[in-house]
Amino acid sequence: MRHDRYVMTIVLSGLLLGFFGVMLSVWGNPENSGICVSCFIENSAGALGLHNNSRLQYLRPELIGFVLGAFASALVRREFRSRGGSAPLFRFASGFFLIVGCAVFIGCPIKLFLRFTAGDLTSLSGVAGLAIGVWAGLKGLSHGVELGRVSPSAAPAGSGLLSPAFFIMLLSFLFVAPPFLIASEKGSSAQHASLLVSLGVGLSLGFFAQRSRFCITGSVRDILLMGRRAPLLWGGIAFLGAALVTNLATGRFNPGFSGQPGAHQEYLWSFLGMVLVGWLSVLIGGCPFRQLVKSGEGDSDATLAVAGMFAGGALVQGWNLAATSAGVPTGGKIAVIAGFTLLLGGSLLFRARE
Amino acid sequence: MKLDRFDTTLAVLLALSVTGGGYLALAALPAKVTAIETRNMEKELATQARLTLLDKLYAPVTASVQEGNLQEALLKLEEVNTRYPGEAHGYILKGEILDRMGLPDQAATNFVQGIKLNGDYIDRRSPVTRRDIIRKIVDTRLDAAVAAYRSAPGNPTLKESLANLNYLKSRLAGGCE
Numbered sequence: 001m002r003h004d005r006y007v008m009t010i011v012l013s014g015l016l017l018g019f020f021g022v023m024l025s026v027w028g029n030p031e032n033s034g035i036c037v038s039c040f041i042e043n044s045a046g047a048l049g050l051h052n053n054s055r056l057q058y059l060r061p062e063l064i065g066f067v068l069g070a071f072a073s074a075l076v077r078r079e080f081r082s083r084g085g086s087a088p089l090f091r092f093a094s095g096f097f098l099i100v101g102c103a104v105f106i107g108c109p110i111k112l113f114l115r116f117t118a119g120d121l122t123s124l125s126g127v128a129g130l131a132i133g134v135w136a137g138l139k140g141l142s143h144g145v146e147l148g149r150v151s152p153s154a155a156p157a158g159s160g161l162l163s164p165a166f167f168i169m170l171l172s173f174l175f176v177a178p179p180f181l182i183a184s185e186k187g188s189s190a191q192h193a194s195l196l197v198s199l200g201v202g203l204s205l206g207f208f209a210q211r212s213r214f215c216i217t218g219s220v221r222d223i224l225l226m227g228r229r230a231p232l233l234w235g236g237i238a239f240l241g242a243a244l245v246t247n248l249a250t251g252r253f254n255p256g257f258s259g260q261p262g263a264h265q266e267y268l269w270s271f272l273g274m275v276l277v278g279w280l281s282v283l284i285g286g287c288p289f290r291q292l293v294k295s296g297e298g299d300s301d302a303t304l305a306v307a308g309m310f311a312g313g314a315l316v317q318g319w320n321l322a323a324t325s326a327g328v329p330t331g332g333k334i335a336v337i338a339g340f341t342l343l344l345g346g347s348l349l350f351r352a353r354e
Numbered sequence: 355m356k357l358d359r360f361d362t363t364l365a366v367l368l369a370l371s372v373t374g375g376g377y378l379a380l381a382a383l384p385a386k387v388t389a390i391e392t393r394n395m396e397k398e399l400a401t402q403a404r405l406t407l408l409d410k411l412y413a414p415v416t417a418s419v420q421e422g423n424l425q426e427a428l429l430k431l432e433e434v435n436t437r438y439p440g441e442a443h444g445y446i447l448k449g450e451i452l453d454r455m456g457l458p459d460q461a462a463t464n465f466v467q468g469i470k471l472n473g474d475y476i477d478r479r480s481p482v483t484r485r486d487i488i489r490k491i492v493d494t495r496l497d498a499a500v501a502a503y504r505s506a507p508g509n510p511t512l513k514e515s516l517a518n519l520n521y522l523k524s525r526l527a528g529g530c531e
Contacts, residue, residue: 341371
């Protein structure tokens with residue numbers, strides 16, 4: 001009975017993520033980007049003045065909602081616990097390279113499947129890359145590559161409140177904008193759903209994602225590990241089904257390889273970008289979305305990954321690493337390889353040997 | 355420590371990553387040079403555009419200064435400053451005019467406001483630099499300002515004049531801002 005209820009929560013989370021992921025585009029977010037954690041991080045970093053791409057500066061309410069929704073859920077269910085202390089710098093760097101991988105592909109794992117269910121066939125290389133990245137991460141885990149256990153005792157009591165406090169401050173910026181907050185008047189950041197809708201969707205998704213532990217790379221991981229017995233499989237199916245049906249119902253399903261919104265045709269780099277994201281996600285325990293949710297429930301390791309993601313969001317724009325429809329800049333390719341260097345070097349260093 | 359096949363695989367992939375990254379970085383060098391040149395050109399264009407715009411905006415003021423009509427220049431400057439209250443160039447021009455009128459302390463006040471808004475006016479290599487006139491004011495006024503302040507330490511006007519001159523002296527000396 002309890003198991004059934006848990007599976008239902010996962011399915012509900014998947015349905016909401018798929019439905020709102022498309023509907024937010026209908027309500028004003030950029031095409032195929034109703035929910036894209038890496039894009040939201042880049043936008044929000046720009047809004048806070050961390051980069052100067054005037055087309056990508058907007059404090060995305062959804063992002064704030066994810067963390068605070070998870071915070072609320074963790075409080076309600078008495079699951080909020082300050083914990084952390086495992087390989088903090090590696091997690092920060094991993095957060096940075098998560099965004100590099102996403103920026104080279106153009107989208108986080110959620111957007112990967114939103115693009116796919118909208119008929120963007122260029123995303124197939126990313127799907128393959130994510131699956132292989134998760135598989136490689138699992139291989140590493142099975143050979144003893146792990147960052148150490150997350151420990152409640154290693155984190156001072158209350159330290160887990162820092163992330164929710166930071167996002168509550170950002171929430172206040174949405175309603176009383178400080179003079180340093182920037183909002184694009186052109187480009188994709190000028191496209192957004194209304195504040196209350198975005199915030200409401202973000203809060204509900206954060207709430208349910210905390211309850212269900214649903215995340216994209218987690219679903220892929222569990223499917224590879226447990227096959228049809230994985231509860232997250234049903235969440236993944238619900239997410240894909242809801243996104244596909246909503247795309248079809250709203251006339252947003254346009255299958256093809258060319259002319260897709262926010263996509264390029266450098267398949268090798270899309271593939272490698274998502275291998276990096278999948279592999280890192282397994283190593284640090286979740287995709288960018290999951291890191292936000294975990295930081296809302298008191299996990300300071302995830303908060304460090306989120307801090308790294310903000311640094312990544314700033315620098316992929318400031319250093320011109322992010323791909324565009326024109327393709328992947330050389331700097332972005334070098335950054336992906338640097339990410340693999342970190343990953344492989346880290347795997348050698350963090351491997352537990354008998 | 356014994357290395358197994360997994361370690362060897364990781365090490366080979368790591369070597370491939372480092373080599374591939376190094377190759378790409380070397381291959382990107384010409385593009386980097388082009389990017390730097392493009393960025394420099396954009397900066398130069400922005401600087402030239404700003405100078406041209408400032409010349410145009412403040413042309414009536416500089417014309418009056420060149421004719422020696424300093425009061426008229428100040429009036430015209432106030433008109434422009436009303437339209438562009440946050441523009442550093444207005445404060446700098448006002449400082450120059452007040453200095454010509456023999457009011458170095460008031461000139462210093464305006465130079466301070468202008469430099470706080472835009473540090474280019476104190477930079478040695480900037481095309482809009484006013485270092486020479488600012489240095490002259492600091493050199494000629496500072497000792498007198500210190501003496502005046504010591505004689506009446508409670509006087510806020512003297513205190514502000516001294517603070518302004520010290521600020522300008524500090525900026526002339528360089529260092530972090």
